[in-house]
Amino acid sequence: MSRRHHSQYPAPDLVTSGKLDKISAVITTIVLISVGLMRRVKFDTGFDFGFLPPVIATLNTFVALFLLLALYQVKARNIKAHKQAILGAMIFSALFLVCYVVYHFTTPETKYCMFDWTRTIYYVLLISHIILAAISLPFILITFVRGYTYQVAVHKKLAVWVYPVWLYVAVSGPLCYLLLKPCYS
Numbered sequence: 001m002s003r004r005h006h007s008q009y010p011a012p013d014l015v016t017s018g019k020l021d022k023i024s025a026v027i028t029t030i031v032l033i034s035v036g037l038m039r040r041v042k043f044d045t046g047f048d049f050g051f052l053p054p055v056i057a058t059l060n061t062f063v064a065l066f067l068l069l070a071l072y073q074v075k076a077r078n079i080k081a082h083k084q085a086i087l088g089a090m091i092f093s094a095l096f097l098v099c100y101v102v103y104h105f106t107t108p109e110t111k112y113c114m115f116d117w118t119r120t121i122y123y124v125l126l127i128s129h130i131i132l133a134a135i136s137l138p139f140i141l142i143t144f145v146r147g148y149t150y151q152v153a154v155h156k157k158l159a160v161w162v163y164p165v166w167l168y169v170a171v172s173g174p175l176c177y178l179l180l181k182p183c184y185s
Contacts, residue, residue: 009150009152010150011150012149012150012151013149013150014149014151016148016149017145017146017149017151020145020148020149021142021145024138024141024142024145025138027141028137028138028141031097031101031137032134032137034101034105035101035104035134037105038101038104038105039104039109041105042105042106042107042108043105043106044106045106047106049102049103049106049107050107050184052099052100052102052103052107053103053110053177053180053181053184054177055099056096056099056100056103056173056177057173057174057177057178058174059092059093059095059096059099060092060096060170060171060173060174060177061170061174062088062092063089063092063093063096063166063170064167064170064171064174066085066086066088066089066092067085067086067089067163067166067167067170068167069081069085069088070082070085070086070089071163073085083147086144086147089166089170090144093140093170096173110180110183110184110185111183112179112180112183113182113183114179114182114183118179121179122176122179122180125172125175125176125179126176128168128172129168129169129172129173129176132165132168132169132172133169133173135165136162136165136166136169139158139162139165140162140166142158143155143158143159143162143163146158147159
């Protein structure tokens, strides 16, 4: 992009960027530690959170839809609508994460119960989903912060590869749920 095109944006806010980077690092650390502990630590709340898997899949579906809307809007050069769509994806991602953590800290793990050709598909999707979700989280936050603080050139460079990974994670999650759905008791 030329300098002229970037001049339509306010000057980069590096002070806010620095503060948000620190918050992003804390969020990433808390999330990754929490996810790492979920299989080992269970809390008995006396409440059945078994209703959450379809909610979690639905929230992830909304993340994917907002990401597709964001892509459409940025291609249409409607930056305001792009920002709103990304904010929607971030909000649904945060809601997803809260539900996911609550569910997995309170509910025994559901094992895949099918022993046919879908088993391989399920595990390929699940493993790639988990690995890419963990790897992409800090980069999603960094990319968001760069866009929010008007570091447009850096935001674009990151988004080119962060966006498709985020979209894959948002789509593969609900697919894993649909494959696992017959296994819930």
